[in-house]
Amino acid sequence: MEHIKSLAGHFKRIRMLYLLILPAVLYFIIFTYFPVLNGFRISFQDYRFIGASKFVGLKNYIEAIHTPGFWRVFGNTLILGLSNVILTAFIPMFLALLLNEVQFTPWKRFSQTIIYMPHLFSWVIVGGIWIFILSPNSGLINILRSFFGKPSIYFMAKESYARTIMIGVNLWKQSGYVCILYLASIAGINTELYEAAMIDGAGSFKRALYITVPELVSTLKVVLLLNVMGALRIFNQIYVMRNEVIAPKIDVLMYYVYDRGLAQFKLGYASAISVIVFVITMIITIISLKLIKYKI
Amino acid sequence: MMRISASRKLFFVINNLILIALVLTMIVPLLNVLAVSFTTDLESYENTIKLFPRQPSIEGYVTLFQRVSILRPFLNNVYVTIVGTFLHVIICSMAGYVLIKEKFFGKTILVYAVTIPMMIPFEMIIIPVYITVKHLGLMNTLWSVTIVGVVSTFSILLMKNYFEGIPKSLEESAFIDGAGESTVFFRIYLPLAKAGLATITIFQFVVKWNHLLTAILFLNSPEKYTLQIALKSLVVSQELTSTTQSVANNTRMAGIVIAIVPLIFVYVFAQKYFIKGIMIGAVKE
Numbered sequence: 001m002e003h004i005k006s007l008a009g010h011f012k013r014i015r016m017l018y019l020l021i022l023p024a025v026l027y028f029i030i031f032t033y034f035p036v037l038n039g040f041r042i043s044f045q046d047y048r049f050i051g052a053s054k055f056v057g058l059k060n061y062i063e064a065i066h067t068p069g070f071w072r073v074f075g076n077t078l079i080l081g082l083s084n085v086i087l088t089a090f091i092p093m094f095l096a097l098l099l100n101e102v103q104f105t106p107w108k109r110f111s112q113t114i115i116y117m118p119h120l121f122s123w124v125i126v127g128g129i130w131i132f133i134l135s136p137n138s139g140l141i142n143i144l145r146s147f148f149g150k151p152s153i154y155f156m157a158k159e160s161y162a163r164t165i166m167i168g169v170n171l172w173k174q175s176g177y178v179c180i181l182y183l184a185s186i187a188g189i190n191t192e193l194y195e196a197a198m199i200d201g202a203g204s205f206k207r208a209l210y211i212t213v214p215e216l217v218s219t220l221k222v223v224l225l226l227n228v229m230g231a232l233r234i235f236n237q238i239y240v241m242r243n244e245v246i247a248p249k250i251d252v253l254m255y256y257v258y259d260r261g262l263a264q265f266k267l268g269y270a271s272a273i274s275v276i277v278f279v280i281t282m283i284i285t286i287i288s289l290k291l292i293k294y295k296i
Numbered sequence: 297m298m299r300i301s302a303s304r305k306l307f308f309v310i311n312n313l314i315l316i317a318l319v320l321t322m323i324v325p326l327l328n329v330l331a332v333s334f335t336t337d338l339e340s341y342e343n344t345i346k347l348f349p350r351q352p353s354i355e356g357y358v359t360l361f362q363r364v365s366i367l368r369p370f371l372n373n374v375y376v377t378i379v380g381t382f383l384h385v386i387i388c389s390m391a392g393y394v395l396i397k398e399k400f401f402g403k404t405i406l407v408y409a410v411t412i413p414m415m416i417p418f419e420m421i422i423i424p425v426y427i428t429v430k431h432l433g434l435m436n437t438l439w440s441v442t443i444v445g446v447v448s449t450f451s452i453l454l455m456k457n458y459f460e461g462i463p464k465s466l467e468e469s470a471f472i473d474g475a476g477e478s479t480v481f482f483r484i485y486l487p488l489a490k491a492g493l494a495t496i497t498i499f500q501f502v503v504k505w506n507h508l509l510t511a512i513l514f515l516n517s518p519e520k521y522t523l524q525i526a527l528k529s530l531v532v533s534q535e536l537t538s539t540t541q542s543v544a545n546n547t548r549m550a551g552i553v554i555a556i557v558p559l560i561f562v563y564v565f566a567q568k569y570f571i572k573g574i575m576i577g578a579v580k581e
Contacts, residue, residue, distance in 0.1 A: 021390065021406055023447070025410065031428065035421045107315075110319075111319050113567065124527050125506075125555050128532060129329055138341055143343050146343070203304075239528075257422065262513065270423050271423045
């Protein structure tokens, strides 16, 4: 009898656990799992909101492969994505090494606080700030140029500058955040290593090169992995900063999906591209995991 | 005392010069934005470097609230941010609590159910999520942007981490006293995980305050617009995309300032939680 009573109590407890996790699971079923499956299904359809959607097999996929516009945004995404992956991993590492050599703590803390800030801002804010700074008349850059007697350049309307601007502004926004990751892992390095190196007569450059950098490799791997997983997701920045003149150079896959799917309502076609991008992301992620031998 | 070599001194100077340059590239644009937002309409078009307004004026802000009527999107954003963050914190901490429990029937599948979504980027399912939201009748409602993205694996795992640090002996004595799981969760675990709650609250506050993609997807009438989507057409307006009636630079910069201020406010007051959250996030992901 006592046994049954405790069993009943056990079930009551488990029921409460199910109830506590239910909202999260329900959310993921409705807004993640179902959409993933539905997106896969729609990619094989000529999808309509009203009436029956026709099954068209691989037509959407074949259409994508034969559309020059798809390959163009694919190329743009690779160029922007790869540059972001590499630059926002290594430049912040360099900055962290420099910051680490600063002896005056308030100045160190102040500069950390400042360089992290842009990470908090939305792409509308960051895009708005830089479009203004790069603008032809009242923008800071062109005012500086006119000091040196150089003519004003309409940066945001020049195809040749478009990608550099996108990559540079992304670096401006993200590098402080990544830098903090490195600084935190530098703070975790065993100080005995440095003391031993100092006794052996190693200067600060040698200490950075032979102790700090190797200790940062594991953080570098995490950063690279995060960057790789985000590389093909670029959307907000392009949505905010694009215009028709520079669009051919910077339109990316996710913008293309949004535009074809929800502006032109070619939902099946857009879903097929989403599926392609998703599969590529998974493959790249798995390869990266293998390459960097990351243990989850 | 070791002698400081000349090369060491040189490095010291160069290092600090680089850092000063770096900090300036972060601060100068922001000061410029702030200064221009407080100029008169006329002055905001002058091509001089503005780090202080010559004759301070709130013309830009007046235009922003009167002609551009930013108040409605601003309040909508406040509403979505507060409700969304509250739901996020409660749902994620409840789920995180369940994950620290010892094995029970169905636990493994539940763990997978809440962690796999981390591998599925939202951007890649926008089409089917759009369809789901449409079928649920949530299109063009503030609920759509509040609910979509309200749960994240990141926060669930972060809360699980914090709960794991709470001594088991506390809950054991509560269970002996006849308390149920919900009592233990609300009375013991939640109050003891304040730092964790603060961290996910702040992170979600920033995420919700900055939400753009969901607003682009689900909102289509100006009275439902949230801040970022309303600002987008304002701050990005340039000669090339002449979709909106032109407003002066001071108004555009004023728009940026009102979107930044709450973020800076939160950042200044809760900086330690940011650093903590970043670290756990990087280790977990």
